[in-house]
Every structure is written in structure tokens, then in C-alpha cells.
Amino acid sequence: MEYFVQQLINGLTLGSIYGLIAIGYTMVFGIIGMVNFAHGDVFMISAFIALILLILLTQFLGVTSIGLALLIVLVAGMFLTALWSWVIERIAYRPLAGSFRLAPLISAIGMAIFLLNFVQVTQGPRNKASPSILNNVMTIPMGNGSVTISERQALIFIVTAILLLAFWAIVQKTKLGRAQRACEQDRRMAALLGINVDRTISLTFVIGGALASVAGLMFMSYYGVVSFSDGFTPGVKAFTAAVLGGIGSLPGAVIGGLLIGLIETMWSAYFSIDYKDVAAFSILAIVLIFMPSGLLGRPDVEKV
Amino acid sequence: MRWVRDPLLVVEGLTMRFGGLTAVRDLSFSVGRGDITALIGPNGAGKTTVFNCITGFYKPTSGLMALSTGGPVRLDEVAALASTGHRYKCVDDQIGADGVFLLERMPDFEIARRARVARTFQNIRLFSGMTVLENLIVAQHTPLMRASGWTIKGLFGAPQYRQAEAAAMKRARYWLEHIELTHRADDAAGSLPYGDQRRLEIARAMCTDPVLLCLDEPAAGLNPRESLELNTLLRTIRDHHATSILLIEHDMSVVMEISDHVVVLEYGLRISDGTPESVRNDPKVIAAYLGVDDDEVAQVEAEVGL
Amino acid sequence: MDTTDGGTPVSDGALPSPRFPIEDALRSAGLWALVTLGLCFPIVAFETLQDFSNRLTIEARPLLVLFAVAAVFAGRLGWLAVRYHGLPQLLPATRFELTPERKKQLPRIGLAALLIFPFFALLLTGQGGAVKWIDNFGVQILIYVMLAWGLNIVVGLAGLLDLGYVAFYAVGAYAYALIATYVIPATVPGLGPWAFWICLPIAGILAAFWGILLGFPVLRLRGDYLAIVTLAFGEIIRLVLINWVEVTNGNAGIRTPYITFFGLPFSSRTGETTFGDVFALPGSPAVHRSMFLYYTILALALLVAVATQRLRRLPIGRAWEAMREDEIACRSLGINTVNTKLTAFAIGAMFGGLAGAFFGARQGFVNPRSFEFMESATILAIVVLGGMGSLVGVAIAAVAVIGGIELLRELSFLKQIFGPEFDPGQYRMLIFGLAMVLMMIWRPRGLVGARQPTIALDGNAKAISASHVKEGHG
Structure with a gap:
């Protein structure tokens, strides 16, 4: 029992990270109908940015309070990653708007390859162990044993929850959110009605990048190690989460993320850790094949 | 009645x-x-x-x-x-x-x-990147497929398939003449004016x-x-x-x-x-x-x- | 990139402004430089290193950032100036256009060049250098030509976007590795030298079978979803190859027997009769082997090309292209789109499997590393860059992409400029990724976007402009 609860906690932690990345996928797919292949690598870059900023702050700028350091890293990381995401959209996707439909996908794959190798070249191919932070654990007795929650996990839950609420408010209540939903429905009509479509798309990428950067910070502090190749697999899993939740749906992306995190953790805990990625990829295939509209998405009817 | x-x-x-x-x-x-x-x-x-x-x-x-x-x-x-x-x-x-x-x-x-039963569509559904003639040939897929021995005989250029293709061409020509598009047979179907596309879609359906x-x-x-x-x-x-x-x-x-x-x-x-x-x-x-x-x-x- | 774009482009006939708007250009370039600075901080500005106590620390690289920012500033300024004034007339202004007659000859010229290439390499570089040119360049490029032509059937003709094509390549390679290394020696060891030729058809059939197996579940999917599921299948197969250690030996891989000349080995440690013993040809066994590999893969690739050309003129091929144009219209004409899609998957996969078997026999070693997503992406990139459906375009793209990547390995002279630490090889994929993006912006339809009709009334059909050709729903 306590083993199960422990896995549940671990799974939800991992799931929060996936959920944050998944939002980027789901929003971009919703608005321009493409799988932003480079998003996983934006996430990876953000993990590196967080790592470097953290070392810079704690070792060189003499910030002793770990809380303050993390806050600065969080905010600066969001800004810097959003910049990356914005630039990627401007360079690799915007010039292709309205062109041959495969072109943005190929361009995105090219961008992903570029980002991966860019980090490999600038930071080296080796795994980077991050300074270990927030190691205190809370032990909750349960049954015959106990369940532990580390400060890191607690932090991940809290930050994810706050950000999601804030983000949800943006999309539901603000003009930007309305513009975004309008562009999702019909981009040309939205433009005719005076919505600045380009700006809306840019902002979507900016928000997606900012959320991915939070995920990157979480990932870095949770696993304590980052590598240039860490973008692909979490990226695909987060995309799986977005699809599972119903692509285009924000709550769906979060629920999908949590589910994927749970499934992955439970699979590793009860079956075989070797095949955990096979499980994730299989879920992706099964969901897309049997319920392509996901849990909360709109069904797509073939028009004749 | x-x-x-x-x-x-x-x-x-x-x-x-x-x-x-x-x-x-x-x-x-x-x-x-x-x-x-x-x-x-x-x-x-x-x-x-x-x-x-x-x-x-x-x-x-x-x-x-x-x-x-x-x-x-x-x-x-x-x-x-x-x-x-x-x-x-x-x-x-x-x-x-x-x-x-x-x-x-x-x-x-x-x-x-x-x-x-053949049909046309409200919003025309031609194979717009294929020629007018190709549209009419694709419509004769079923007999041609059989004649090509489900591709295997056709791959080796069986005379049976060549005859079937000639027959398909004859039918296509017949319909091209009827819809008055013989002169545009080798143009992309997507490049035709709207009215011609409508007639081509009907001819294509008739080719089945x-x-x-x-x-x-x-x-x-x-x-x-x-x-x-x-x-x-x-x-x-x-x-x-x-x-x-x-x-x-x-x-x-x-x-x-x-x-x-x-x-x-x-x-x-x-x-x-x-x-x-x-x-x-x-x-x-x-x-x-x-x-x-x-x-x-x-x-x-x-x-x-x- | 920014909205206050400096320098109005001179469009023909428009009123040219009296002078180059230098302030605007400077502002734009400054903004670009600022963005670059933001991007460089901290990922370029600091390098993460392990110090002597194994703790991670960072080291500043201000010069590198300065260099990058200056380069972007100058580059942007230069670009705006060039766009404003037009390119200096260094290059002849006439665009390189081939006449239709020349275009018709292009495949033949290309084929002749391919046939004489190994001898040409031998003549120019001698025995020592030729192996590298024939094997690293010739054979490597031809493998990708074959793979891209195979994928072209699925993506280019049938319009089904497949991001997991490498799975079939893996099936072929492992079919060869397992059968040639374990099955044949255990059952009929006498057939050992013939392993490749026995495995080749088996690998093709197995891959086709897998093509159908993986094709079935994705029949209803369209667009990016199809791409993602095929990607997932590709990854699943790779992960199984890694984890199913009892059969595949995991990441350690399988050592496979080398290719033989129809039973005659090219070199032998155990004193068997070798190719060199029977045919008293000049040159070392390594040259013989690479020549043989070259002509084998050339023959296999040409098999794909001939098959594609023939299939396009058959009902099945026309149905593929029709399906790419409009699947619903296909069904209304009595075309069984399920079978049509599955045949495309199967035939595409079969060619991938054949290429895989060849790869296994050429390397003498297979492991899951060779079948990563990058491979699928590269093959797809070649197909799209070449122009979907065009055999010549795809072949040119394969030469450019794979040749380019291989050439970047050769830039070792740069070490003399940047010091011995500098490894040009690691910039290969960086440049490749960037080139993919730029190619898509420059020519989203690929090099050859026009489509050649499969039949014509007057026997001499003109190509169809890319603007009418659809890319399919998948």
C-alpha cells in the first residue's frame, strides 16, 4: 500500500512536468495545426538555462537563500526560454505559414536537430549533474511503513498548480485568450475581424516556451542531471499526454500529463523499467488509433 | 411511372x-x-x-x-x-x-x-494534381486492376494489361469528346475552369x-x-x-x-x-x-x- | 524578423526610395543583435564544467558571445543592404534552366555518372583513397538514395506521412544479422557464404510483412497524427531491439558475416579461396569489396527506381497518387483504399528491408544505434527536399544531404585554424538541422516540385506544376 502511494506521488510529480510541456504542444497544435517538434528541445534548453543560472547565482553571485535563487532562476528562465520559443517561431515557422503542409513539420524537425546539436556543441556531450537542492524529505507514516515527499516534489506540485491556474485565467478571461480561441476556430476569419493573428501565434509560442521552462527547471532539480539528448523522449511523452487529454484542450493536456506520468511510474514499479518507454509509445499509438479525439477533445467528423 | x-x-x-x-x-x-x-x-x-x-x-x-x-x-x-x-x-x-x-x-x-453506383460531390473532388486524362483512367481502376493481374502481370508488361489500358484510353477519349475537353486532356485537372471541372467530374464517374x-x-x-x-x-x-x-x-x-x-x-x-x-x-x-x-x-x- | 523591418525591399517597378535607409537597418540589426545576446545568455556565455572535486561549475565565454552578436549584427546589416541594392553582379544573371530535352537526358547522364564513379575515384585517389570515396561516399549515399526512393512510394506517391520508416530498415538489418549469424550456421552451415543472397529476399518479405502489420492500425489516421504514430512504432521497434537482449544482444549488437561475391569471400583469415584468388584483378581486397558493395547497392537502388516507374503506370500506382489527391473521391470510384494504403506501406517497407539487409552485410555489425529517429528524419528530409514523388529530385537531395554530411567530416583542415580541440564533425548535424529549416523556407516544395503525368493523349505530356499537386492527408 505505502509502496503504491509512494509511486503515486512520484508519478504525479513526473506527470506535472509532462503536463507543463504538453500545454505547449496542445496550444500550438490548436492554433496552427502543427506538431511543434522542437518543443521537446526547447524544454531541454530550458533545463540547461536553469542549471547554468542556478550555478551562477549560488556559486558566483553569492545568493545563499536557495528559495530566492530558485525564484530568480524560475523567472529569468521563463523569460529566456520564451525568447527561444519566440525566435524559433519567427525563423522556422512563420515564413512557412500557408505553404505546403509538410514544410513546417520538416522545418520543425530540422529545428529540433539544430537545438539538440547546438546544446551539444556549446555545453558538451556529457551528462551534467546539477547541484543538489531541496533534499529535505517529509516522511508521512502509513500502514507498516511510510511515504516520503521531498521538498522538490512539493515544490513541483505547488508551482505547477499556481502556474496552471494563472495560465487558465489568461486563456479564459483575457483578450489574448479570446484571440487565441478565435484563431483556433478560423484563422482567416479572425484576421478579418481585426485580430492580429501573427501576434497571437507569437504569444502562444511565448507562453508555451515559458511553461516548458518551468518544466525544465523541475526536471533538472528532480532528476539532478541533464543532458543534451533529454529533449526527445520527454517531448514525445508530453505530446502523448496532449493527445491523450485531447489535443487543443488545456485541462486535457494536464490530465493527460498526470496520467502518462502515473502510467510510466507504475509500469516501472510493477512491470519492467526497461520497457517503460515502450509503454509510453504504445499508449500514444493506441490512443491516436482508437480515440483520436482524446479524453476531452472534440471529435473530428469526416466530411464528404 | x-x-x-x-x-x-x-x-x-x-x-x-x-x-x-x-x-x-x-x-x-x-x-x-x-x-x-x-x-x-x-x-x-x-x-x-x-x-x-x-x-x-x-x-x-x-x-x-x-x-x-x-x-x-x-x-x-x-x-x-x-x-x-x-x-x-x-x-x-x-x-x-x-x-x-x-x-x-x-x-x-x-x-x-x-x-x-457512381457519384459526384457538392464541392468538386477531382484529382487536381493529375491530368484530365489520368482522372478518367483512375476511374477505370477496377477493370484495369484485374487486367494487371493485381499488379504482378502488369509489372512485367503483360499484353493483357496493355490491351486493357488501350480499352481504357478509348473510353476516356469517348468521354473527353463528350465533355469537349479533348484539347485539355493532358492538363492538370485543377487548372480547368469551374464549369469544366464539373463536367469532368461527371465524365469521371461515367468512366466507372x-x-x-x-x-x-x-x-x-x-x-x-x-x-x-x-x-x-x-x-x-x-x-x-x-x-x-x-x-x-x-x-x-x-x-x-x-x-x-x-x-x-x-x-x-x-x-x-x-x-x-x-x-x-x-x-x-x-x-x-x-x-x-x-x-x-x-x-x-x-x-x-x- | 522584427516588425519594424529595416530597408524596404525593392520590388520591380515600385518606387525606389532615394537612399538606403541606414537608420532603419541599423535599428533592425541592433534588435537582432540584442535577441542574439538574449539567446546566447546563458547557454553560450557559460560552459558547464566539472571541477577537480567533480562538482559542476561554470566558465564564462564572453568572447564567443561577442563574436556571435557581432556576426548576427553584421550579417543582418549585410543582408538588408543586399536586399536593398540587389546582389552585386558577380554571378551571371541568367538563371540556370534546363531545356526539356536536357531534362529528359538527366536520368541517363546521372546513371552513367553513377556507373563510372568507382573507377573515377580509383583513378583520382589511387587504391588507398578510393575505398573511402567508394564506401563512405558512394555506398553511403546510395543506401540513402534507396531508402529515400522506398519512402518516396509511401510519402511522395501515396501521401502517407511516415516518420518511422527506419523501423523497416532495422527489420531488414536484423533479419540479415539473425539469419546469417545464427540460423544458417546452426542449420545449413554450407550455405554460409551465400548468406546475404539468401537473406535479401527474406528481409524484404519480412519488412513488407511488418509494413502491413504496422500499416493496419494507422489506416484511419491522417496528417500529423499518422506521422506521430509511425514515429512511435519506429521507436517501439528500436526500444525492443535494445531491451530484448536474449535475441538481439541489446546495445552491444550483433557481429554479422561480411558480404561475399556470390559465395566467394573478399578476404579470409582461414585460408578459403578468396575473390582475389579466382579473379586475378588488380587492386586490394578492400577495393574489390567496396566496388562490389557499390555495384550491389546501385543495382538494388535501380531496382527500386525501375519498380517505382513501372508501378506509377499501373492501376495501383495511379490509385496511390489519386489517394494522395483525394481519398474520398477514390472510394467513390470503387478503389479499395485500405488495400491501396497497405500495398504502399508494404512495398515501401520492403525496399527499406532490402536496404537494411544490405546495410547489415556491409557493416559486418548491427546495433540499435543505427536505427534512431534521426535516420527516419533524415530520409524523410531527403524525400521532401527532393520534391515528393520525383525520383531524380530525391536522388539529387540524397547526394546533397548525405554527401554534405560526409563532407563535413572531412573538414579537418579547420583544426589548423581553430586548434586541435576543434572537432568539425560535431557541427555536422548542427548545420544539417539549420539547412533543413532554410531549405523549407527557400523551396518548401523541394527541388523538383512538378509532377510527371503517367499517361498522355499525345504521348508527350508536360509536367504538372507543383501548385496543383496535393501533398496528401498523411
Whole structure:
């Protein structure tokens, strides 16, 4: 029992990270109908940015309070990653708007390859162990044993929850959110009605990048190690989460993320850790094949 | 009254629901062999849904659609076939052979190649990156595929396949001449003007050698001259080919001029069925089209000069 | 990139502004430089290193950032100036256009060049250098030509976007590795030298079978979803190859027998009769082997090309292209799109499997590393860059992409400039990724976007402009 609860906690932690990345996928797919292949690598870059900023702050700028350091890293990381995401959209996707439909996908794959190798070249191919932070654990007795929650996990839950609420408010209540939903429905009509479509798309990428950067910070502090190749697999899993939740749906992306995190953790805990990625990829295939509209998405009817 | 004497297609109790919306409700009508049958009705009456059911793109919620090539649809025969659980019964089980077909049980491509029902689409669906000629050749896929020995013989250039391709070319040429597009045969179908695309789509459907040709608003977007050409084309098809036509049309001049039989739908229900004259004078139809109550019809009729 | 774009482009006939708007250009370039600075901080500005106590620390690289920012500033300024004034007339202004007659000859010229290439390499570089040119360049490029032509059937003709094509390549390679290394020696060891030729058809059939197996579930999917599911399948197969250690030996891989000349080995440690013993040809066994590999893969690739050309003129090929244009119209004409899609998957996969078997026999070693997603992406990139459906375009793209990547390995002279630490090899994929993006912006339809009709009324059809050709729903 306590083993199960422990896995549940671990799974939800991992799931929060996936959920944050998944939002980027789901929003971009919703608005321009493409799988932003480079998003996983934006996430990876953000993990590196967080790592470097953290070392810079704690070792060189003499910030002793770990809380303050993390806050600065969080905010600066969001800004810097959003910049990356914005630039990627401007360079690799915007010039292709309205062109041959495969072109943005190929361009995105090219961008992903570029980002991966860019980090490999600038930071080296080796795994980077991050300074270990927030190691205190809370032990909750349960049954015959106990369940532990580390400060890191607690932090991940809290930050994810706050950000999601804030983000949800943006999309539901603000003009930007309305513009975004309008562009999702019909981009040309939205433009005719005076919505600045380009700006809306840019902002979507900016928000997606900012959320991915939070995920990157979480990932870095949770696993304590980052590598240039860490973008692909979490990226695909987060995309799986977005699809599972119903692509285009924000709550769906979060629920999908949590589910994927749970499934992955439970699979590793009860079956075989070797095949955990096979499980994730299989879920992706099964969901897309049997319920392509996901849990909360709109069904797509073939028009004749 | 061929649709009573010699029906090619009998639709009985067709109902199609999408979620809570009933697009077609308990619809019954027949299509006579050799007739041009028009399916008319206001927007949203469910005409295209009926088409999609007949051609297998939608599976109807309930109802029966029986098509018989070779002889009139006999309801006892249909009932016997329906009870066996088979989808169709045809001579030697050959593709393209005469028989009785339960369309509601067959997938779309089987309806096209076995029951030989061809169709066009409201928003033209040509293979726009292929040439006009290629469009007409692709339509003859079924016989060509057989002649190519399911590709294997064709891969080695079997003479049987070359003959079949020559025959396909001959048929394509015939239709090119009929739609007056021979001079553009090697141009991309997507580069044709709209009216030519409409005619090409009809010719493409005819290349499948259908017994029933379903046309979804063939005159939509045509200018008067093109509309006239279309009438001629449809009459040629009816008079010189063993193909019956079922069409959806809003242009009443087309409908009244060329059809032998008119079925009127409103809100998924059949409100009138008969010859063009009888339908034209049916108060229900006038009410449906003009959106007035039945008792006002006489007044409206007087106004429009009927 | 920014909205206050400096320098109005001179469009022909428009009113040219009297002078180059230098302030606007400077502002734009400054903004670009600022953005670059933001991007460089901290990922370029600091390098993460492990110090002597194994703790991670960072080291500043201000010069590198300065260099990057200056380069972007100058580059942007230069670009704006060039766009404003037009390119200096260094290059002849006439565009390189081939006449239709020349275009017709292009495949033949290309084929002749391919046939004489190994001898040409031998003549120019001698025995020592030729192996590298024939094997690293010739054979490597031809493997990708074959793979891209195979994928072209699925993506280019049938319009089904497949991001997991490498799975079939893996199936072929492992079919060869397992059968040639374990099955044949255990059952009929006498057939050992013939292993490749026995495995080749088996690998093709197995891959086709897998093509159908993986094709079935994805029949209803369209667009990016199809791409993602095929990607997932590709990854699943790779992960199974890694984890199913009892059969595949996991990441350690399988050592496979080398290719033989129809039973005659090219070199032998155990004193068997070798190719060199029987045919007294000049040159070392390594040259013989690479020549043989070259002509084998050339023959296999040409098999794909001939098959594609023939299939396009058959009902199945026309149905593929029709399906790419409009699947619903296909069904309305009695075409069984399920079978049509599955045949495309199967035939595409079969060619991938054949290439895989060849790869296994050429390397003498297979492991899951060779079948990563990058490979699928590269093959797809070649197909799209070449122009979907065009054999010549795809072949040119394969030469450019794979040749380019291999050439970047050769830039060792740069070490003399940047010091011995500098490894040009690691910039290969960086440049490749960037080139993919730029190519898509420059020519989203690929090099050859026009489509050649499969049949014509007057026997001499002109190509169809890319603007009419659809890319399919998948």
C-alpha cells in the first residue's frame, strides 16, 4: 500500500512536468495545426538555462537563500526560454505559414536537430549533474511503513498548480485568450475581424516556451542531471499526454500529463523499467488509433 | 411511372441520426431504371445525407436500400437476401456482374464497384494534381486492376494489361469528346475552369460504367450556357447509356426540364413524390420552398403566376 | 524578423526610395543583435564544467558571445543592404534552366555518372583513397538514395506521412544479422557464404510483412497524427531491439558475416579461396569489396527506381497518387483504399528491408544505434527536399544531404585554424538541422516540385506544376 502511494506521488510529480510541456504542444497544435517538434528541445534548453543560472547565482553571485535563487532562476528562465520559443517561431515557422503542409513539420524537425546539436556543441556531450537542492524529505507514516515527499516534489506540485491556474485565467478571461480561441476556430476569419493573428501565434509560442521552462527547471532539480539528448523522449511523452487529454484542450493536456506520468511510474514499479518507454509509445499509438479525439477533445467528423 | 414498374433502387424507411439530430426520417422512395430522378428540397433538408447513405459514405441508422441490376427490385427477393445476412447476391460473385445489392450493408468502395453506383460531390473532388486524362483512367481502376493481374502481370508488361489500358484510353477519349475537353486532356485537372471541372467530374464517374449516377448539385455555380450544356450531357447519358441518374439540384429550370421523377424532402421527411408537373403543383412543395402556410399558397401562386 | 523591418525591399517597378535607409537597418540589426545576446545568455556565455572535486561549475565565454552578436549584427546589416541594392553582379544573371530535352537526358547522364564513379575515384585517389570515396561516399549515399526512393512510394506517391520508416530498415538489418549469424550456421552451415543472397529476399518479405502489420492500425489516421504514430512504432521497434537482449544482444549488437561475391569471400583469415584468388584483378581486397558493395547497392537502388516507374503506370500506382489527391473521391470510384494504403506501406517497407539487409552485410555489425529517429528524419528530409514523388529530385537531395554530411567530416583542415580541440564533425548535424529549416523556407516544395503525368493523349505530356499537386492527408 505505502509502496503504491509512494509511486503515486512520484508519478504525479513526473506527470506535472509532462503536463507543463504538453500545454505547449496542445496550444500550438490548436492554433496552427502543427506538431511543434522542437518543443521537446526547447524544454531541454530550458533545463540547461536553469542549471547554468542556478550555478551562477549560488556559486558566483553569492545568493545563499536557495528559495530566492530558485525564484530568480524560475523567472529569468521563463523569460529566456520564451525568447527561444519566440525566435524559433519567427525563423522556422512563420515564413512557412500557408505553404505546403509538410514544410513546417520538416522545418520543425530540422529545428529540433539544430537545438539538440547546438546544446551539444556549446555545453558538451556529457551528462551534467546539477547541484543538489531541496533534499529535505517529509516522511508521512502509513500502514507498516511510510511515504516520503521531498521538498522538490512539493515544490513541483505547488508551482505547477499556481502556474496552471494563472495560465487558465489568461486563456479564459483575457483578450489574448479570446484571440487565441478565435484563431483556433478560423484563422482567416479572425484576421478579418481585426485580430492580429501573427501576434497571437507569437504569444502562444511565448507562453508555451515559458511553461516548458518551468518544466525544465523541475526536471533538472528532480532528476539532478541533464543532458543534451533529454529533449526527445520527454517531448514525445508530453505530446502523448496532449493527445491523450485531447489535443487543443488545456485541462486535457494536464490530465493527460498526470496520467502518462502515473502510467510510466507504475509500469516501472510493477512491470519492467526497461520497457517503460515502450509503454509510453504504445499508449500514444493506441490512443491516436482508437480515440483520436482524446479524453476531452472534440471529435473530428469526416466530411464528404 | 417507371419508378413503380421497374425500380432500379428502392429506399425503404431510411433514417439517419447524428447524435441528437435526425437528418433523414423514415424516408422511402424509388428510382426508376432509365429515369432522371431529382431529389429536391430546401437547404438542410437532408438531401446530401441521403446521397451519402446511398453511396455508403454514411451508415444509415436504420432502413433498407436495395439496388438491382438486370431486373426490377423485387421485394421478396430482397427480403430473402436480407435474411441470409449476405450483403449482395450476384452472378458468379463477379465484380461488376448483375445482381441484387443491399447498399446499407456495403462499404462505399464496394457500392461503387459491385453495385456500380457512381457519384459526384457538392464541392468538386477531382484529382487536381493529375491530368484530365489520368482522372478518367483512375476511374477505370477496377477493370484495369484485374487486367494487371493485381499488379504482378502488369509489372512485367503483360499484353493483357496493355490491351486493357488501350480499352481504357478509348473510353476516356469517348468521354473527353463528350465533355469537349479533348484539347485539355493532358492538363492538370485543377487548372480547368469551374464549369469544366464539373463536367469532368461527371465524365469521371461515367468512366466507372455505373448503373446509377448520383450527382450532388451538378449545376451549382454554372452560368446559363454551362447549365444548358449540362442538360445536354445528362440527357445524352440517359438516352445513350444504361445509366439512371439521381440528382440533387436547386436550379429548378434544370430539375423541371430534364427530370422524369421528382422527390421532395423537407426536414428529412418526404413531402412530395411524382412527375415534375405533379410536384410543381403540390401545395406542400410550394409552401416548403416559399416558407408560407398552406392556406396562403393559393395567394402566393397567384402572385408568382402559377 | 522584427516588425519594424529595416530597408524596404525593392520590388520591380515600385518606387525606389532615394537612399538606403541606414537608420532603419541599423535599428533592425541592433534588435537582432540584442535577441542574439538574449539567446546566447546563458547557454553560450557559460560552459558547464566539472571541477577537480567533480562538482559542476561554470566558465564564462564572453568572447564567443561577442563574436556571435557581432556576426548576427553584421550579417543582418549585410543582408538588408543586399536586399536593398540587389546582389552585386558577380554571378551571371541568367538563371540556370534546363531545356526539356536536357531534362529528359538527366536520368541517363546521372546513371552513367553513377556507373563510372568507382573507377573515377580509383583513378583520382589511387587504391588507398578510393575505398573511402567508394564506401563512405558512394555506398553511403546510395543506401540513402534507396531508402529515400522506398519512402518516396509511401510519402511522395501515396501521401502517407511516415516518420518511422527506419523501423523497416532495422527489420531488414536484423533479419540479415539473425539469419546469417545464427540460423544458417546452426542449420545449413554450407550455405554460409551465400548468406546475404539468401537473406535479401527474406528481409524484404519480412519488412513488407511488418509494413502491413504496422500499416493496419494507422489506416484511419491522417496528417500529423499518422506521422506521430509511425514515429512511435519506429521507436517501439528500436526500444525492443535494445531491451530484448536474449535475441538481439541489446546495445552491444550483433557481429554479422561480411558480404561475399556470390559465395566467394573478399578476404579470409582461414585460408578459403578468396575473390582475389579466382579473379586475378588488380587492386586490394578492400577495393574489390567496396566496388562490389557499390555495384550491389546501385543495382538494388535501380531496382527500386525501375519498380517505382513501372508501378506509377499501373492501376495501383495511379490509385496511390489519386489517394494522395483525394481519398474520398477514390472510394467513390470503387478503389479499395485500405488495400491501396497497405500495398504502399508494404512495398515501401520492403525496399527499406532490402536496404537494411544490405546495410547489415556491409557493416559486418548491427546495433540499435543505427536505427534512431534521426535516420527516419533524415530520409524523410531527403524525400521532401527532393520534391515528393520525383525520383531524380530525391536522388539529387540524397547526394546533397548525405554527401554534405560526409563532407563535413572531412573538414579537418579547420583544426589548423581553430586548434586541435576543434572537432568539425560535431557541427555536422548542427548545420544539417539549420539547412533543413532554410531549405523549407527557400523551396518548401523541394527541388523538383512538378509532377510527371503517367499517361498522355499525345504521348508527350508536360509536367504538372507543383501548385496543383496535393501533398496528401498523411
